[in-house]
Amino acid sequence: MIKSEVYVNHTHWSNYWQSGVQTSLPQDFKDNYDGEIYYLWEQVVSRLNSGARVVDACTGNGAVALILADIALKQQKQLIITAVDISEINTQYIKENNPKEQIAMINFKSHCPIERLADLINDQQDAIVSQFGLEYSDLTQSAVALHNLMKENGELSFIAHSPKSAVFTYMDLESRIYTWLDEIGLFAIIKKFIAGQVSANGLKNGIVSVIENNKPDTSYLGHGLFQSWQKTMFMLIKQPNQQLKQQKQSLSLFVTQHQAAQKRLQDMLNVAMKVSKNNWYQPFVDCGFELEESNDVLYKNQHHIGRYYRFRSMVLEKP
Ligand SMILES: C[S@@+](CC[C@H](N)C(=O)[O-])C[C@H]1O[C@@H](n2cnc3c(N)ncnc32)[C@H](O)[C@@H]1O
Secondary structure (H helix, E strand, O other), X not given: OOOHHHOOOOHHHHHHHXXXXXXXXXXXXXXXXXXXXXXXXXXXXXXXXXXXXXXXXXXXXXXXXXXXXXXXXXXXXOOEEEEEOOOOOOHHHHHHHOOHHHHOOEEEEOOOOHHHHHHHOOOOEXXXXXXXXXXXXXXXXXXXXXXXXXXXXXXXXXXXXXXXXXXXXXXXXXXXXXXXXXXXXXXXXXXXXXOOOOOHHHHHHHHHHHHHHOOOOHHHOOOHHHHHHHHHHHHHHHOOHHHXXXXXXXXXXXXXXXXXXXXXXXXXXXXHHHHOOOOOXXXXXXXXXXXXXXXXXXXXXXXXXXXXXXXXXXXXXXX
């Protein structure tokens, strides 16, 4: 029996994938990951034989699985790829936005926690890959599950978030902006309007008063999140009351999406704390994975985007 508290609440991730995005960093990688990240996965596929079985754990909308399939096609290899995530994968979006030949190589499985992977997938795997994923799981349980699923000498390759990465500086600021928006009461006043507890004029006056009484930190001003809220708030103030009343549904979506984004950010920041410990991956070593390589991943030769780890699956000797 698996304890339920080991899983992050994943609804905010499901919503995110259903909103139609390919990667977890859409501002930098709208279509799919490229550059040094693509090259790294190219090295992994080069080490695999045609016919190899590979799992992409915490696949999201399949970004890495699709990259592996693309490379396999270029290298004229047939891989059997299973892409799994605890959240709801948006297969419709994937089909509409990626080549058929790549998709044909991948079996997508939603609602699949990696802590239980060995129970959910029957075939032993030649390789397991993951990107910005394993560190979200309960490492003690997922390490055992991955080891049980892997063939002897199989390769576990993953890119993990790194607290050093530029992404985190950006996310930290974004998270502070969300907290500030919450604290000054902007979320609350919009929610009250949606629930019919304040009138359209009440909403407008509420927003004006919040803006007049709260000075944002200067570091927020150039940030896209802050600017998009600023634009939306000015639009709401200027809108005729009748139109405003008709927009409750889209306002409700706006609030839900931003609250989900705030939760995802919090998840990522918690994970950054987790991986800031030097031996955070010790559970993998303890259950029989041997570390072969570990490097910082620099994107476009300068942006620190994460850390790459390559492990080999060994059979543990009995004490
Ligand atoms: C930052 S996203 C990365 C997605 C994708 N690999 C990418 O690079 O675009 C993290 C993903 O991990 C998934 N996840 C979190 N905990 C998980 C778990 N215990 N088992 C399986 N998936 C999990 C989330 O649902 C989310 O889709």
